[in-house]
Amino acid sequence: MSDTSQPSVLVLDDDNFLLQMYGMKFSKEGFIVQTYLSVREALEALRKGYKPDAIVFDIVMPESDGFTFLESLRSEHLGEGSCKIALTNQNTDAERNRAHELGADEFLLKATMIPSEVVNTVRTVIEKRKKQ
DSSP, X not given: OOSSSSOXXXXXXXXXXXXXXXXXXXXXTTOEEEEESSHHHHHHHHHTTXXXXXXXXXXXXXXXXXXXXXXXXXXXXXXXXXXXXXXXXXXXXXXXXXXXXXXXXXXXXXXXXXXXXXXXXXXXXXXXXXXX
């Protein structure tokens, strides 16, 4: 996790427009942000020692999905201590349950939240984790 008072977040999404938008929004709200367009790139950063306070990821991506990403985090012991937050348009109980079973702390729907709500939710989840 970040050693500074600024929270850090890794954002993973295959949609470059959304990735840039969320990157700017998190930055403007005082987060240290790293963004990635693929699971491979995000895993590589984590393997090299990046330890964000939160990992925000999409479920549906072309090369490898968010479930595979969560499985890799678990099996490789990456992102331990990081809040894991799915940010997706998938909205079935099965997907929600699977994400939670694989270690997701939150499951947010893109279509029902504006970016500032996403940032505030991520901040709240991080603060809750730090108090535990």
